[in-house]
Amino acid sequence: MKQSSMQYSRLALLFIPLLVASCNVGKDYVRPDLDLPDTYRQADSLNRDTTHIGDIPWRDFFTDSTLVGLIDTAIANNYDMQAALKNIEIANQSLRQSRAAFLPEVEAQLGGVNQQWRSRDYYSNPSSNWYERPGEGEAPENLYRLQSQYFSEINVSWELDIWGKIRRQKESALAEYLQTYEARKAVQTALVAAIADGYYNLLMLDEQLEVARRNLQLNDSTLHIVKLQRDAGEVTALAVQQTESQMLVAASLIPQLEQEVTVQENTLMALTGRMPRDVVRSGRLDDFVTEDNLAAGVPLSMVANRPDVREAELALRSANAQVGVAQAYRYPALTINASGGLNAMLPQNWFNIPGALFGGIIGGVTQPIFSGRRLKTQHEIARLERDKAELGFQQVVLDAVNEVTNALAMIDKLHEQYEIAEKRVTTSRLGVKNANLLFRSGYATYLEVITAQSSALTSELDLVAIKQQQLNAKVALYKALGGGWKDVREDNG
Numbered sequence: 024m025k026q027s028s029m030q031y032s033r034l035a036l037l038f039i040p041l042l043v044a045s046c047n048v049g050k051d052y053v054r055p056d057l058d059l060p061d062t063y064r065q066a067d068s069l070n071r072d073t074t075h076i077g078d079i080p081w082r083d084f085f086t087d088s089t090l091v092g093l094i095d096t097a098i099a100n101n102y103d104m105q106a107a108l109k110n111i112e113i114a115n116q117s118l119r120q121s122r123a124a125f126l127p128e129v130e131a132q133l134g135g136v137n138q139q140w141r142s143r144d145y146y147s148n149p150s151s152n153w154y155e156r157p158g159e160g161e162a163p164e165n166l167y168r169l170q171s172q173y174f175s176e177i178n179v180s181w182e183l184d185i186w187g188k189i190r191r192q193k194e195s196a197l198a199e200y201l202q203t204y205e206a207r208k209a210v211q212t213a214l215v216a217a218i219a220d221g222y223y224n225l226l227m228l229d230e231q232l233e234v235a236r237r238n239l240q241l242n243d244s245t246l247h248i249v250k251l252q253r254d255a256g257e258v259t260a261l262a263v264q265q266t267e268s269q270m271l272v273a274a275s276l277i278p279q280l281e282q283e284v285t286v287q288e289n290t291l292m293a294l295t296g297r298m299p300r301d302v303v304r305s306g307r308l309d310d311f312v313t314e315d316n317l318a319a320g321v322p323l324s325m326v327a328n329r330p331d332v333r334e335a336e337l338a339l340r341s342a343n344a345q346v347g348v349a350q351a352y353r354y355p356a357l358t359i360n361a362s363g364g365l366n367a368m369l370p371q372n373w374f375n376i377p378g379a380l381f382g383g384i385i386g387g388v389t390q391p392i393f394s395g396r397r398l399k400t401q402h403e404i405a406r407l408e409r410d411k412a413e414l415g416f417q418q419v420v421l422d423a424v425n426e427v428t429n430a431l432a433m434i435d436k437l438h439e440q441y442e443i444a445e446k447r448v449t450t451s452r453l454g455v456k457n458a459n460l461l462f463r464s465g466y467a468t469y470l471e472v473i474t475a476q477s478s479a480l481t482s483e484l485d486l487v488a489i490k491q492q493q494l495n496a497k498v499a500l501y502k503a504l505g506g507g508w509k510d511v512r513e514d515n516g
Contacts, residue, residue, distance in 0.1 A: 049347020075320030077504025100296030188351030
């Protein structure tokens, strides 16, 4: 009857965790209210569809073969990308460890020999084979006997997750693991945008170099005419000096722009993980079309697609789970320990089965007492960290919406600026043509020619710069909407 009662007690001990398994600590994650608008401030009524350019794989968004090659090389060789991949591997190891926490810990010890010195007062009956305890110089007051014990055993320890602590730890580890994936995507998104911006800037510098060289030739032609007029006594040496000064201004732009070209090429190579070298262009700035109306979708779709926003939300998920972990540490822990193996006092009886077999199972409950204040503090800190993570998530969302709105405003206003700049170029070119005709006919002074050429140079350089800004604004919108991490061959990242 007594034995049956003990068996029922053991069964009750095993089934208690099943009865309280629903007592999970901490609250399940719920996304906070982000108060997102229905549409972006700069988006027109046609862009309220959920479709946006951020969904386009970068291989389809960028069509220039050189640019695609640079991006492809950067994704494979960029050091920030490689570091992000290492972070994924590190987080994967932590996730595997958290999954293993559900399993019992098993320790095995084979071939153990335990030797102890026992005093004669340890035994209830007189014993023989007494020896003096080694290492003592004086005669001992008590005599000791060497006792040996031979054993092999396996110990199993299993903490039952009655409060959901281990589940919360796994939830936190999983969120941190997914964070590293989103961090890698965010690095790639920024990398793709940086390379595209750099490549468009390189093409802009090429165009500006052409403008500067063409203007230099024009100034040189004007200087030649002014010198002829000076020789004919029609103008003074001052006219030659001022015309030559204007030509030198145009000439000084050429080495300056060539320097910027070299620096930009080196920057692009650094992003691709390569040593400095020339970048062979496969197109011109004028080959790129800038759309006036790019689909931006709705803010909610941006939140679901943008890596840094998803990374911030996963950080909030992890912090939310850590609150439950910290709370669970304040409650009792139920552990089941089991051991079994072979045990004998004599070596010849060591493997005498079943006589040498032994086994046992112990269920224990551990309740923290004196560490209660420390555990409560840790719980409060975890709650504050969770609140801080929520603020960080909301800040990232706010910044993301602002970036999209700003990019849309840039695209809209740069289109207007480009139209004005085109008219300026047309007008300035006509002014240079007329000034030269009037100058040769004697109806205009050299100062009017110099002014017209200077105005033409400025307007043409500005037009090229605005064209590049339009392309960069398009890239900025693409990045702000989370574009750049999707590949045409791996649509889901």
